[in-house]
Amino acid sequence: MQISFSAKSENEGFARTAVAAFVSYLNPTIEELADIKTAVSEAVTNCIIHGYNLKGGIVWLEAGVLDRTLHVAITDEGRGIADIQKALEPLFTTRPDLERSGMGFSFMEAFMDTVEVESAPGKGTRVVMTREIR
Template identity: 60%
Template sequence: MYENRMKVEFQSKSQNESFARVAVAAFVSQLDPTIEEITDVKTAVSEAVTNSIIHGYENKDGIVTIEAVIKDNEVTITVSDEGRGIDNIEQAMQPLYTSRPDLERSGMGFTVMETFMDSLEVYSEAGKGTKVVMKKTFKSIC
């Protein structure tokens, strides 16, 4: 069984969203993904990180943590923050729902994550933060 892991933390600044995408893409590249697979992962990570910055920390200073674990040909990516949390996860995961209509957000973040990854789990507690766990299995094996 092949296993590898990485963890990265960065400030909750929108400029770091592209760093997060590239860091996870570089880590996942050891699985020799297709262009489509790597694009799916980057898009899902981008959405999760953006949610942490915009909704979790409401553009205030905080730390976003990404952990990724590869086991054989599956990656589990966890994006977490210690921000405001989600009051109603079920409602937040509905397509087109946004808690920040003032920012003209599309409300499609969780839908995008679900579309591009094989599984999505969201854990959150008001005032304590949110953890998004996404998994994707790759066709190739390292």
Template identity: 60%
Template sequence: MENRMRLEFNAVSVNEGFARVAVSAFFAQLNPTLDEIEDVKTAVSEAVTNSIIHGYGEKEGTVIVSCTYHGNDSEVVVMDSGVGIADIEKSMEPFFTTKPELERSGMGFAFMEAFMDEVEVESEPFKGTKVTMKKRFGERKLEE
């Protein structure tokens, strides 16, 4: 079965919790394990937080989260029209952060990569950033 959804919300920190809960509710249709859904929640939280803090610098903006699944293959896309990332490779290095004064740990992308199967980042300075994350949910047997 295939399904899709798309969320658009203001880039404010209170929506971080909203985004991860909405995404987890959508993927709950696939009957994932608790651990799988928590992995997706953490990854979504990281990507949305990045858009808010780095993309828009905690100023006004819009974050778009779209989710699709095809069978057990899920995909989450988090997009913003913020400042973009000049050096994607550098930004994905663990512990690298451009905002140490905010005590950012620099683990955002590392977490996305640890908890999802695939992470792809596309970005253009002053245009925005698009993070695509994929995860395959394990097949659960209905009859044991």
């Protein structure tokens, strides 16, 4: 599955629902679905708030299944991350003015089996996550 949508807060729910519908044929548990939806929500929200600084842009969402493992990639062409290791630290945020908790990547890592972040300043960010559906 490949979809793109405007980097607007109202589209975060759309992304969650799209991935949940996509993986539904594997008959995931309610907990697995909730975890996946939360991780997708956090990644999309990061694109909107941090990547595009709430100024709009396009978010790309790709999903696929290999055996029983969901692969999800969420990409923006926003400002990128200068220090990925720092961004992955719990409680780190570049937007304290918006009362952001800095737990987005921590939630993704807690709810998915793997999380990989690729980014370059001025070129955007790509978050690739996997989750086995047991």
